Every structure is written in structure tokens, then in C-alpha cells.
Amino acid sequence: MTDHERCRWAEKDPLERAYHDTEWGVPERDPRALWECLMLEGFQAGLAWITVLRKRDAFRAGFAGFDPHKVARFTEADILRLLADAGIIRSRAKIEATIRGAQIFCEMHARGESFADYCWSFTGGQVLDGGGTTQAVSAELAERVSKDLKRRGFKFVGPTIVQAWLQAVGIVNDHSAGCFRRVG
Template identity: 75%
Template sequence: MRAYHDEEWGVPQRDARMLWEMLMLEGFQAGLAWITVLRKRQAFRTAFAGFDPEKVARFGASDIERLMADIGIIRARAKIEATIQGARIFCEMAERGESFADFCWSFTEGKVAKGDGHGWVASSPLSEQISKEMKRRGFKFVGPTIVHAWMQAVGIVNDHSAGCFRWAEVRVGKRRET
């Protein structure tokens, strides 16, 4: 967890595929501890073709059954189906010329939203807005709490505490964005 926090969590992520992967993983985390997902991350990447949306979008019934039998991942049919649907939405957006990364960052005009540095919140008006739009587009497991956790993880919002070395680095943009 320390390496994840120090090197990845909260660093602004601009890669569309990685933003989608993290959103899908946050969906799998629903009702569980993040460490559970983090420990299974490589197994998820293997099971979901490296989170390549074009490949995952082509998954069918046999792939769902394969995933349901994979003890390396969280075997929740609704979450598996939501990931496949999320890949299809990602691909449909790309086919229309819409970048998933641009979509994700459009809510903050491409800038990192500043947390207050005093504590963690479960959701926010911004996560509610993004959640509503994602649901409108057909994404599942994207409620305001999941979306806020995802926004924190991919650096759309800087929710490091003010005493954390990462808060100031992300706040002033000292660390290279991924």
C-alpha cells in the first residue's frame, strides 16, 4: 500500500486506457477493501487482456464463464459484465472521436481539483456530477463514492492530506504526470 500511495495514488493520470482500467478496478472494489483489489491487480490484468478495451469489448458468454471460474480475481458476475459493458462504451466513445481521457478531465477543465488537505471525503458534488454522466452513458458501478475514490486514485482530485509529501507535490505539479 505504501508503494501504491507514494508512486501512483493521486498522481494525475492522462492515459485513457489507464483511466478506464482504474475505473473498472474501483468498481470491483465496491463493498471490499482496496487492498483486496490491489493484491489481485495483476490477475485482473491477465484475466481482462491487459485491460485493453478493444479486446474486452469483444468478450462474450464464454469469457464471462471463464472469468467467473478465475480464483485470481473477484468473481462477481455483475462487476464482470459491467467491465465488459464499460469497454464497449469506451470503444463507442473512441469511434465517435471522443477521448475517454478528455471526457474524464473535462469536468475539471483539465486541471487537478484541489482537496482541502484536511481529510478524506467519500463523495463530492463533482463525483456526483461525473457519476450521473457516466451512468447516463451506460457505465455501471460508478456511483458517487466509487467515482470519488477513482478521482482520488487517478489524480483528478488531490485528496492527499496537507501533511503528506504528495499533497504539496501534486498541488504545485512538481511530480511528473503519468
């Protein structure tokens, strides 16, 4: 137990608390890790993040460590394998969206476009201060990013999912005002 004040959503479950204290909101610059988080946020659609967090290791095993170059080559046999894997969220639409997302990642890479540079381009490479009390700032950004991701062909990237992703990967600092992880 720690005497640190943290974001309210991370106060109850020890796994969420550890995730918050070590990962959530830390600016991520690795393209693979940014893509992995976006795909996992897509699997969260309609569910609680803790569900995904509890299954993250199984997701990583099932999706080849979220190596987009490997996932991009997944076949129907891989889809069927994943649909039979009780360790993950078994949604054909979300599995197919992840495979397509890997293909888009690889297409960007082949054109010389870094996924990390793309992700951070929306804020000029800087962390956007979400204010710590309201998510209005990040909501406008999430709308823009969502629209562009959809234009590129990504699925399960609506504004709510994108906002959660922007916060998780630290593009937006939305730690609550009193949270010990809040910077600035």
C-alpha cells in the first residue's frame, strides 16, 4: 500500500493500480508499443479495461508479441486459433481489425512513415495537458485522430477508444490534478 494519491479509476484493483503507477500516461515513443496499445484498446470496446488488462499476456502470446509484421500475415487458420483461445476476448471482428491494423502499420512502414511519428504528429510531438480535471481538451483531439485512423482503414478506433488510448500512451496527460503521476 502506498500513501500516494492516484487517479480514482486506479484505486481499487491491484492490477489496475500497478498499471496506473508504472505504465498509464507514460509517453510512449515506440511504434510497436503504440500500435499494441491501440489494438488492445479496440478489444476493450464495450468492456472494462481491467478485462483486457487481465488478458494482456494471453493477447501477447496469441498475437505473436504484437509484432505487426507477423500479425499482418495471419491467416484464417490464425483467426480460428484465436477464436478458440479462451484467454483472450474472442471477437472475430476485433481479431480481424487487429490483423488489418497490422497490415496498415506495415504499409505505413513500407512507405517510410513511422507509426510513432504519425501518432505524435497530432500534438507536434509534445504531451498535451488534458487539464487533470476535464477531458474536453483530449476529446477534441480524439475526434481528429479517430477520423484520421478510420480514413486509413483502422477499425475499433472511435473517439472514446482513441481518447483512452491517447491517455494510456501519454500523448495526453489526463492524470487527475492530485495524482502523484501528474507532471506539470
